[in-house]
Amino acid sequence: MLKDITIDQYFPGKSIVHRLDARFKIIITMIFIVMIFAADTIWSLMTGIAFMLLSYALTALKPSLMVKSLKPVVPVLVITAVLNMFFFEGEEIFRFAFISITDEGVKNAVFMLLRVVSLIVGSSVLTYTTSPVELTGAMEKLLSPLKIFKFPVHELAMMMTISLRFIPTLIEETEKIISAQKARGADFENGSLKERAAAIVPVLVPLFISAFRRAEELALAMECRCYRGGEGRTRMKQLKTGPADIASLVVSFFFLAAVFFIDRKMK
Amino acid sequence: MSAENIISSKNLCFSYEQGKEILKEINIDIKRGEFTALLGHNGSGKSTFARLTNAILVPTKGSMNVFGMDTSDEGKLYDIRQNVGMVFQNPDNQIVAAVVEEDVAFGLENTGVPPAEIRERVDEALKAVGMYEYRDHSPGMLSGGQKQRIAIAGIIAMRPECIVLDEPTAMLDPAGRKDVMRTIRMLGERYGITVVLITHYMDEAVRADRVIVIDEGKPILDGTPKQVFSHVDILKKTGLDVPQVTELVHKLNRYGFDLDPQILTEEECAAALAFVLKEGKS
Numbered sequence: 001m002l003k004d005i006t007i008d009q010y011f012p013g014k015s016i017v018h019r020l021d022a023r024f025k026i027i028i029t030m031i032f033i034v035m036i037f038a039a040d041t042i043w044s045l046m047t048g049i050a051f052m053l054l055s056y057a058l059t060a061l062k063p064s065l066m067v068k069s070l071k072p073v074v075p076v077l078v079i080t081a082v083l084n085m086f087f088f089e090g091e092e093i094f095r096f097a098f099i100s101i102t103d104e105g106v107k108n109a110v111f112m113l114l115r116v117v118s119l120i121v122g123s124s125v126l127t128y129t130t131s132p133v134e135l136t137g138a139m140e141k142l143l144s145p146l147k148i149f150k151f152p153v154h155e156l157a158m159m160m161t162i163s164l165r166f167i168p169t170l171i172e173e174t175e176k177i178i179s180a181q182k183a184r185g186a187d188f189e190n191g192s193l194k195e196r197a198a199a200i201v202p203v204l205v206p207l208f209i210s211a212f213r214r215a216e217e218l219a220l221a222m223e224c225r226c227y228r229g230g231e232g233r234t235r236m237k238q239l240k241t242g243p244a245d246i247a248s249l250v251v252s253f254f255f256l257a258a259v260f261f262i263d264r265k266m267k
Numbered sequence: 268m269s270a271e272n273i274i275s276s277k278n279l280c281f282s283y284e285q286g287k288e289i290l291k292e293i294n295i296d297i298k299r300g301e302f303t304a305l306l307g308h309n310g311s312g313k314s315t316f317a318r319l320t321n322a323i324l325v326p327t328k329g330s331m332n333v334f335g336m337d338t339s340d341e342g343k344l345y346d347i348r349q350n351v352g353m354v355f356q357n358p359d360n361q362i363v364a365a366v367v368e369e370d371v372a373f374g375l376e377n378t379g380v381p382p383a384e385i386r387e388r389v390d391e392a393l394k395a396v397g398m399y400e401y402r403d404h405s406p407g408m409l410s411g412g413q414k415q416r417i418a419i420a421g422i423i424a425m426r427p428e429c430i431v432l433d434e435p436t437a438m439l440d441p442a443g444r445k446d447v448m449r450t451i452r453m454l455g456e457r458y459g460i461t462v463v464l465i466t467h468y469m470d471e472a473v474r475a476d477r478v479i480v481i482d483e484g485k486p487i488l489d490g491t492p493k494q495v496f497s498h499v500d501i502l503k504k505t506g507l508d509v510p511q512v513t514e515l516v517h518k519l520n521r522y523g524f525d526l527d528p529q530i531l532t533e534e535e536c537a538a539a540l541a542f543v544l545k546e547g548k549s
């Protein structure tokens with residue numbers, strides 16, 4: 001079950017999106033997020049979604065991966081949609097006892113659903129096509145102005161690289177520990193919420209102990225490979241800005257402008 | 268420097284806590300190009316010795332010299348580590364990056380090698396360990412043996428003079444062990460790298476040029492595999508196994524046969540036994 005999580009998973013490829021400068025991909029993703037949250041009408045939101053689908057098509061990844069990225073968040077999606085449905089004033093279209101559903105509520109629910117779905121799919125375009133090291137490298141570059149304020153930019157990027165690297169390892173380990181505890185008679189499925197929460201403790205304790213041991217060994221291995229912080233460090237993969245990067249940035253600004261324009265026209 | 272000692276410890280002592288010495292007065296010299304196996308049971312101090320060779324630990328008494336540099340000299344720290352690469356037991360806990368080639372590049376990035384040269388050396392190192400096709404894979408998808416070869420590639424890429432491997436096969440399955448051992452032997456044969464292999468597998472030590480047995484912080488045997496493994500009684504006393512062939516010969520000799528106690532390989536043993544059988548008939 002834990003293995004289904006695809007967040008931050010990288011699928012190597014040679015598509016145009018894969019080859020874009022990671023810094024531009026991050027900026028474009030942010031533009032896209034602005035797009036879908038600024039969109040007020042269904043048409044402008046559709047413009048944002050069209051932009052997302054276009055980028056996804058350009059990645060040449062299987063469409064099924066899109067669905068896969070959504071799977072773990074289905075409960076969140078359902079709850080957001082349902083809550084939005086009930087808590088908006090407007091014309092009542094359905095009533096059952098004290099529950100009333102308004103047209104505004106439905107509209108908001110649909111909007112929220114579309115926004116969250118496109119947010120997840122849109123950001124997975126970034127993480128699917130960019131290797132974690134490139135991604136953190138790009139973040140390091142984008143945040144580097146903060147170094148003036150003594151902000152530990154390199155350390156932060158290194159921490160992110162390592163945590164991304166260890167997510168699958170620790171997930172695998174958690175599953176092993178769960179199986180081991182089950183084999184000893186631990187019960188994770190039954191009992192009250194409190195009992196089930198208590199059953200997690202024998203999973204977390206060994207997991208933490210092992211994570212600390214791993215951290216220590218990793219630190220040792222890094223030291224042996226001459227790691228000494230960000231100073232004087234080079235990178236194998238240089239971030240290079242080409243015409244394709246500029247063009248894609250221009251296209252995203254064009255879509256952003258279109259979203260604002262449509263909103264003004266439709267109101 | 269010619270065929271001299273590249274690692275040289277003089278009266279080296281080490282203790283984590285006062286009064287509890289892990290290593291006692293060790294004098295070990297390792298020659299350039301030599302493939303040395305360091306044997307010992309758990310807690311004998313063999314891993315501690317490994318960590319002293321690249322200044323992860325520094326001697327509490329005595330000295331450790333690597334390529335003429337004293338490991339206690341902090342200014343030489345990175346020169347030493349660049350020349351003495353280290354591979355650890357757990358393949359998972361020494362891979363830093365989430366993509367194979369980026370992990371191999373890690374050490375080179377740390378030492379500030381120009382990007383184009385990193386690319387070249389990473390590709391070369393990955394080809395050397397036979398993992399080039401996996402360069403854009405995630406390490407999580409690989410087997411233990413493959414991960415360990417990636418870790419070795421990460422060290423080869425730094426072009427060290429010497430590689431110290433701390434039980435690199437202890438967590439691997441037999442197929443992975445075989446691959447990793449083949450890779451380790453290639454280090455010396457193809458690149459002339461000095462290899463120090465810490466292990467408790469006898470069949471791995473048999474392949475070395477020199478075997479040093481450490482027990483309770485002191486080297487007790489030192490010589491070619493043939494010399495060392497002929498001391499079956501001493502090895503058994505320290506809780507170590509001997510290669511199966513050696514044990515067979517040892518037992519037969521106890522029953523009055525006169526076989527060469529330095530026999531190490533199955534072929535040698537078979538030949539010797541065939542000879543004895545023929546003699547017995549005539």
